[in-house]
Amino acid sequence: MDMLEAYTTTQVNMEVVRPLANFPPSNWGDRFLSFCLDYSILETHAKAMVKPKEELKRMIVDQNMDSNEKLKLINCVYRLGLKYMFSEEIDNQLDKLYKELKIEDYDEADLCTVSLYFQVFRQHGYRLSCDVFNKFKDFSSGKFKEYITRDVKGLLSFYESTQLRIQGETILDEAFAFTEAQLKDAVDTTLEGNLAQQVKQALNIPFHRGMPNTEARLYFSNYEEECLKYDPIPKLANAHFNYSQLRLKEELQILTKWYKDMEFQKISPYARDKLPEILANSVRLTSRDNHIIRLRRLTSRYNVSSHLVRYNSRGITVSSRLVV
Numbered sequence: 036m037d038m039l040e041a042y043t044t045t046q047v048n049m050e051v052v053r054p055l056a057n058f059p060p061s062n063w064g065d066r067f068l069s070f071c072l073d074y075s076i077l078e079t080h081a082k083a084m085v086k087p088k089e090e091l092k093r094m095i096v097d098q099n100m101d102s103n104e105k106l107k108l109i110n111c112v113y114r115l116g117l118k119y120m121f122s123e124e125i126d127n128q129l130d131k132l133y134k135e136l137k138i139e140d141y142d143e144a145d146l147c148t149v150s151l152y153f154q155v156f157r158q159h160g161y162r163l164s165c166d167v168f169n170k171f172k173d174f175s176s177g178k179f180k181e182y183i184t185r186d187v188k189g190l191l192s193f194y195e196s197t198q199l200r201i202q203g204e205t206i207l208d209e210a211f212a213f214t215e216a217q218l219k220d221a222v223d224t225t226l227e228g229n230l231a232q233q234v235k236q237a238l239n240i241p242f243h244r245g246m247p248n249t250e251a252r253l254y255f256s257n258y259e260e261e262c263l264k265y266d267p268i269p270k271l272a273n274a275h276f277n278y279s280q281l282r283l284k285e286e287l288q289i290l291t292k293w294y295k296d297m298e299f300q301k302i303s304p305y306a307r308d309k310l311p312e313i314l315a316n317s318v319r320l321t322s323r324d325n326h327i328i329r330l331r332r333l334t335s336r337y338n339v340s341s342h343l344v345r346y347n348s349r350g351i352t353v354s355s356r357l358v359v
Contacts, residue, residue, distance in 0.1 A: 083274035087267035146189030
């Protein structure tokens with residue numbers, strides 16, 4: 036046996052020694068394992084959504100509604116995580132509005148309105164040009180016009196628009212820094228009440244990076260006045276939130292049972308027990324499509340298996356049974 040073979044044999048026979056991490060047990064324990072979904076309650080919430088859903092659908096396709104008002108309605112529906120219920124209707128309305136839009140339409144619009152248009156179209160995949168914000172900048176000085184600093188709602192909407200920027204959109208890069216500084220200063224000095232809460236939430240976690248159900252609840256709380264303008268929305272949003280919460284608890288119960296049955300903690304003792312957090316990440320990745328339950332379960336199981344394999348100290352193969 037030559038030296039290389041001897042060295043290789045020695046390495047194979049050596050037991051892999053790794054410092055014990057001693058991770059504490061999960062704070063969640065087995066609380067989700069004991070959850071039992073009451074399907075009668077789930078059905079009650081499902082039935083409560085039927086009537087307001089039909090009413091809201093009629094509002095979305097209403098040809099007599101002003102375009103600004105319709106975009107506000109669509110934005111409200113989107114922020115509440117209800118868009119998937121009206122995907123076809125909303126897409127048709129936005130197609131029509133986008134084709135009718137002209138850059139001149141923005142000449143008289145204020146910052147809040149322009150930002151609303153930009154957000155709604157960008158969120159739904161339309162490449163609306165950031166040039167619509169040029170009117171708010173003094174290019175001779177290279178700064179944004181002073182008067183918009185007095186429009187806090189406009190600044191907030193502008194700040195949220197900058198979250199949708201893409202590479203090369205210099206004006207939005209500059210606007211992000213500008214609006215963030217202005218809003219932080221306003222929160223620290225003059226803002227009070229509901230508007231202050233809206234600004235604080237936007238600065239803390241931008242809507243697009245938050246958890247769908249959490250963001251929907253916060254939006255309804257912080258923008259209740261806007262939501263109440265549309266009669267079907269409060270009823271639909273409340274029933275939908277309760278329905279989604281029950282479904283998520285059911286998913287956690289199913290995944291927790293699967294996790295226990297697979298005995299992952301014995302197979303891979305060096306990995307943290309992060310099942311609820313992994314499901315939360317799957318919920319975030321599936322974004323506003325709260326109805327894609329099977330996809331979330333598959334994604335969560337795959338992520339759990341990947342997480343455990345990555346931290347497994349001995350290279351033991353962890354089975355990833357992904358069939359729900």
